Structures are given as C-alpha cells and as structure tokens.
Amino acid sequence: MALFLRTRPGSDPARTRVAAAVAALVTVGAGLGLRAVATGDVAKYGGDALYTLLIFALVVLVAPRTTPPRAATVALAVSWAVEFLQLTGVPAELSRHSVAARLVLGSTFNAPDLFWYVIGAIAGWLVARGRAAPTGEP
Numbered sequence: 001m002a003l004f005l006r007t008r009p010g011s012d013p014a015r016t017r018v019a020a021a022v023a024a025l026v027t028v029g030a031g032l033g034l035r036a037v038a039t040g041d042v043a044k045y046g047g048d049a050l051y052t053l054l055i056f057a058l059v060v061l062v063a064p065r066t067t068p069p070r071a072a073t074v075a076l077a078v079s080w081a082v083e084f085l086q087l088t089g090v091p092a093e094l095s096r097h098s099v100a101a102r103l104v105l106g107s108t109f110n111a112p113d114l115f116w117y118v119i120g121a122i123a124g125w126l127v128a129r130g131r132a133a134p135t136g137e138p
Contacts, residue, residue: 016064052120
C-alpha cells in the first residue's frame with residue numbers, strides 16, 4: 001500500500017483518491033486470496049486486519065488530506081464499532097438474509113478480533129506514514 005497512498009502535505013487530492021481506490025481494491029483482493037488459500041486462524045485474523053486496512057484506504061479515499069494517524073484512528077473506531085454492534089444480535093439477523101451484510105458486519109462478537117483490528121490500523125498508518133515522509137522532492 002506504500003506505493004499507493006500519498007498523504008504528504010500538498011499532495012494532489014485527486015491522485016490520492018485514485019491511489020486509495022486502487023489500494024482498497026488490492027486489499028479486497030488480498031482478503032479474498034487469503035480466504036482462498038488459508039483456513040482457520042490465519043484466514044480469520046488475517047481477514048480482520050485486512051478489514052481495518054480496507055477501511056483505512058476508504059477513509060483516505062473520502063478524505064485524501066487526512067493524516068495517517070487520523071485515518072488509522074477512524075478505521076480502528078469503525079472496526080471496533082462494528083465488532084461491538086455484534087453484541088446486539090442485529091448483524092447476526094441481517095447476515096441471515098444478506099451475504100453483503102455478513103461480509104461487512106459479521107455476525108458474532110469475538111474479542112480477539114479487536115486486537116487484529118489494531119494490527120490492521122497500525123499497518124495502514126505505518127505504510128501511509130512512510131509515504132508522508134519528505135523525500136527531498138521540491
């Protein structure tokens with residue numbers, strides 16, 4: 001994702017949006033690929049981290065001038081909110097009727113997911129932070 005996200009001050013928002021959209025698509029592809037080749041905890045928890053990484057890319061897509069820490073914080077907050085929403089049973093009911101709801105909202109609260117969302121947010125922040133660092137370009 002480092003090649004995609006440009007969050008440097010003064011960077012072109014249109015270019016950042018395109019890059020974030022590409023990063024989001026790559027992240028979805030990585031998630032689908034992970035599910036195709038892995039099972040068990042690797043697929044589950046890797047998918048959790050990628051879920052938050054996808055939200056990170058979507059935050060940058062919507063707000064291209066946001067800072068990496070802010071994008072990571074928003075992505076983590078959204079991920080945690082969805083996870084805690086699962087305690088209500090609403091996502092489980094929606095998931096019974098819609099594959100899309102199951103993919104986006106999940107169905108069952110799982111406390112270890114909260115940790116893996118942090119990993120995804122940190123990964124997004126670290127990658128974007130690397131892109132935000134001055135490179136000596138004028």
